Amino acid sequence: MTTAVIAPDALFEPQPEELFEGNALAHKGDKIFIIGCLICGTWVLGPIGLPLIAWGMVLMRRAEKQGVKIRPWAITLIGGFILVDTTVNFLAWGLDLFPAHDTSIGRSLWVNYGQLVDGGYMFHYNHNSIGGVADSGEKSVQIGMVLMAMPIKLAAALGFLRMKKWGLQWTLISYWMYFTCWMIYMPNILMHFPERFGSSDFGVIGFWMLVNLPFLGPLFLLPYLHTVRRDRWT
Amino acid sequence: MSDLLRWTVSLAVLGGLAWLWYVIVSNLTPFEGTLSPAQVIAEQEREVRFATLRKVTVGLDIFFFFFIVIEGAVLPAYLFLHYGLH
Numbered sequence: 660m661t662t663a664v665i666a667p668d669a670l671f672e673p674q675p676e677e678l679f680e681g682n683a684l685a686h687k688g689d690k691i692f693i694i695g696c697l698i699c700g701t702w703v704l705g706p707i708g709l710p711l712i713a714w715g716m717v718l719m720r721r722a723e724k725q726g727v728k729i730r731p732w733a734i735t736l737i738g739g740f741i742l743v744d745t746t747v748n749f750l751a752w753g754l755d756l757f758p759a760h761d762t763s764i765g766r767s768l769w770v771n772y773g774q775l776v777d778g779g780y781m782f783h784y785n786h787n788s789i790g791g792v793a794d795s796g797e798k799s800v801q802i803g804m805v806l807m808a809m810p811i812k813l814a815a816a817l818g819f820l821r822m823k824k825w826g827l828q829w830t831l832i833s834y835w836m837y838f839t840c841w842m843i844y845m846p847n848i849l850m851h852f853p854e855r856f857g858s859s860d861f862g863v864i865g866f867w868m869l870v871n872l873p874f875l876g877p878l879f880l881l882p883y884l885h886t887v888r889r890d891r892w893t
Numbered sequence: 894m895s896d897l898l899r900w901t902v903s904l905a906v907l908g909g910l911a912w913l914w915y916v917i918v919s920n921l922t923p924f925e926g927t928l929s930p931a932q933v934i935a936e937q938e939r940e941v942r943f944a945t946l947r948k949v950t951v952g953l954d955i956f957f958f959f960f961i962v963i964e965g966a967v968l969p970a971y972l973f974l975h976y977g978l979h
Contacts, residue, residue, distance in 0.1 A: 699961075699962045699965065700965075701965075702964075702965030702966070702968065702969055703965070703966075703969045703970075705962050705963070705965040705966030706966050708962070709962055709966070712962075733947070733951045736951065736954060736955055736958065737951065737954055739958060740954045740955075740957060740958040740961075743958060743961055743962060744957075744961060747961060747965060749907065749911070750907065753903065753906075753907045753910075754903055757902065757903035757906050757907070758894060758898075758899040758902050758903050759899050759900050759903035759904075761894070761899055762896040762899050762900060763896060763978055763979070764896070764978075765899070765900075765903075766979055767972075767973065767976070767977070767978045767979045768969065768972060768973075770976075770979045771972035771973065771975070771976040771977075771979070772972060774976050775972060775975075775976070805907075805910070806910065807914075810910045810911045810913070810914035810915075811914050811918055813911055813914070813915075814911070814914050814915040814917075814918040814919060815918060817915070818918065818919060823919070824922055825918065825919060825921065825922040825923070828922060828923045828924055829918050829923065832923065869964060869968065872957075872960070873957055873960060873961050873964070875957075876954075876957055879950050879953040879954060879957070880950060880954065882943075882946055882950055883946070883947055883950035883951065883954070886939055886940065886943040886946065886947060887940070888933075888936045888937060888939075888940050889928065889936055890928050890932075890933045890936050
């Protein structure tokens with residue numbers, strides 16, 4: 660995959676020969692940064708992904724010091740956050756939706772999560788025709804997120820980081836989609852309060868700490884995405 | 894189906910979905926058109942006008958970035974150590 664870590668307007672300026680090495684460094688740093696974000700999104704491999712993210716940022720910083728014009732750091736951080744957040748949701752819910760829910764590790768992960776936070780995952784797990792979580796509302800949101808919203812958001816984040824116009828536009832669209840899913844998800848989970856929160860070890864507090872706080876990302880990112888300079892995405 | 898096959902199928906389907914949507918999304922710009930010079934100036938002015946809002950959102954973004962990464966590294970290990978296998 661080609662990454663456009665170099666700011667688009669710099670691409671049209673003649674690049675002095677001494678900057679070739681810096682450009683290569685910036686591209687390498689960007690690739691390592693993106694791979695690190697995707698690995699962090701797997702959760703379990705987070706300790707491996709974090710050093711990769713840091714190393715990618717160090718390489719990009721070195722390239723910047725050599726005079727290479729790279730994209731603004733705020734955009735890199737925002738794009739990285741979107742990648743991590745998206746991969747987490749896509750992979751975790753995807754593993755509950757697809758056959759991995761029948762494996763001992765997959766089943767244990769979700770039933771354990773049910774015991775810790777959301778009891779909906781603890782009761783009747785793998786007992787309906789689709790498998791995975793048995794709550795119909797949860798499954799509906801999950802299907803929408805895994806089959807559509809999350810892969811769109813993932814692709815959009817990659818385009819956003821490559822400074823593509825479609826990347827910015829699809830990031831905005833997918834974040835509004837994400838926000839809508841969150842609005843559906845909240846009443847759905849709260850309407851079965853005794854089963855979902857009353858039965859787990861950490862209930863509402865655990866839910867806010869582990870799930871809902873990171874889900875607030877769209878609320879914070881949407882104002883940013885609507886006030887960026889659109890002319891930077893070509 | 895063995896556990897390994899189930900994991901392979903699940904990850905392959907997720908990879909296929911991600912690839913399919915990437916192909917669609919990267920070939921479909923929702924709003925075509927370029928900005929006029931006056932619009933570019935307006936974009937620059939807006940960026941300056943909302944400087945505080947942008948600083949706050951980037952700050953929160955960095956907080957959540959590390960929050961999710963650290964949570965992800967700790968949570969699965971805790972779940973298996975505390976509750977075991979089912």
